[in-house]
Amino acid sequence: MTPFNPCIGIGKHQQIIESQSRMEAYGKGAHPYYTGAGVINGWPETRYEISENRFTGNLNPDDNPRGLKDLLNNDLLAGVWTWSNGGGWKGPYIKHELWTDLNTYVLSQWARDIGRSEEEIFYEFALKLGLNGYQADLFRQLNMLTIEGVRKGHCNSFASNDVWWTRDHYFSARKNKAIVQEIITKDIVNQVLAEKAESTHIWRQIEELSKQIKVNNKETQEALEVSCSYGRIKYALIEQMWIMMIYDQLDIVKNQQIILEESLKKYDKLWKEWEELYHSSPLCATIYTDKYLWDTREGSIGEFVDNNIRTRFNSIRIIGH
DSSP states (O other): OOOOOTTTTOSSSOEEEEEESSOTTTTTTSSOOOOHHHHHHOOGGGGEEEETTEEEEEEOOTTSOOSGGGGTTOTTEEEEEEEOSOOSSSOOOOSOOHHHHHHHHHHHHHHHOTTSOHHHHHHHHHHHTTOOHHHHHHHHHHHHHHHHHHHHHHSOSSSOOOTTSEETTEEBSGGGHHHHHHHHHTTOHHHHHHHHHHHHHHHHHHHHHHTTOOOSOHHHHHHHHHHHHHHHHHHHHHHHHHHHHHHHHSOSOTTHHHHHHHHHHHHHHHHHHHHHHHHHOTTSOOOOOSSBGGGBOTTBHHHHIIIIIIHHHTOOOOSOO
């Protein structure tokens, strides 16, 4: 939900474009999030005009670049810097670099030879994992699904967004308070929550695809499957966060208490499943926390759930995240 950087390709000096291989707002490599297609060809949402992290309602003009390939005739474009490691201040901390490797490989190889397509280089990387034919296509399908699976879980297409409400291994409820009120005022609750449910379904599909793909290394195979389960749990949990944040601010509506109680149960169950996943494999990245930046409780999703939701049902916290 961010427009293509308007500074790229203008001015007097040559430019080197920086591209993160594991971005702090989108998992930092703990789960798949494919950047090669978006950076080179353009992200799906840039088909539309974006201002202040929301759609304006207009199509993006044809002469506006959406990806780096749209600037290949611009003499200012001198190269690409792949920020392969780091990004952010804290966790999650990864134990295997499969998804970082993929993003770094595609961007770096394309920058070395811009006559090649992103897709061609992607399949070249897949072959290094022992994947070809149908198996390579499954790997492609999995990675392409992550693009919208992340966006539709992390952001929304119908109202404003604070794209930093979750970053590193933190979640904030306070940063979404005004956005939730906007969603309610505009009467788009059903649309927003349907999009969150769609994201969860996309991640279920990603998880099932990971079990169909067989790479040529036992450790990488485990990392592949575990990281996709990690992503599914994370975005299913985010769906429940949005249900609770929205229904807590709604005026009295039918089944409100039932919906909140069921969402709280799912929320607790998902945190427990996430902890169990972490302990099940040495290749699982460290998991998120229910606190916000610098491990603060104020404004965090944990504070919100405890103070606004648990108190409705005299629920006790059964897990320690």
